[in-house]
Amino acid sequence: MKLLLLSNSAAPGRPYLDHARDAVAEHLAGVEELLFVPYALADHDSYTAKVAAFMRQLGRRVRGIHTEDDPRAAVARAQAVFVGGGNSFRLLATLQRTGLVDTLAHRVRAGLPYMGSSAGTNMACPTLRTTNDMPIVEPASFAALGLVPFQINPHYLDPDPSGTHMGETREERLSQFLEENDVPVLGLREGTWLRGDDDTLTLCGIEAGARLFTAGAEPVEYAPGADLSALMATKARFDHRDA
Known part of the structure; x- marks a missing residue:
């Protein structure tokens, strides 16, 4: 598999996807047209146009999957796919409704380059249960x-000792997840991404790194450049109720 999994698509003070420009260009080497999946946002046309404007700078065309009469056929003939960010529940529900979950997974495992940001990165996981999003719709399953x-937990935020927010920190929420499930969770800070090539996995980024959470252990820090290939051999155990 060829994977590029971004925590975020926009960085403060920089244009859309600019922080990961080189990584995106490398990931899409040899690709002339990119199939974009805009289902995480309501305005599919505007979202696709935004992606197309960036990809045009890299010499790539973009086709929105929402314009296709047969989305599964579009995936079957795609050169590469980008699943954009937004609301993970809406995204997964639409992938399920259009019959794309199995189709996408099969093609990516067969070599189709997959790029995701935020919600699109959540989709690369076994379930969406470590998303930060509000369940604005109810998918058939997680x-x-x-x-x-x-x-993966995109947009991971470290606890702020000086903050006045009295709800759970991101660390506390992921710890609660691990009370019910035995599977590692990688908290990707803003400006970081994962580059996967078959069984190898590398943490990349412009500044911040990532935190790995596992049941019964303290979180482990990783800096950009870290080899995380061992995570690809994870044997996960989920609570059966929602997986």
């Missing part, structure tokens, strides 16, 4: 594409 055997 099972996602399962391209990687561990969970």
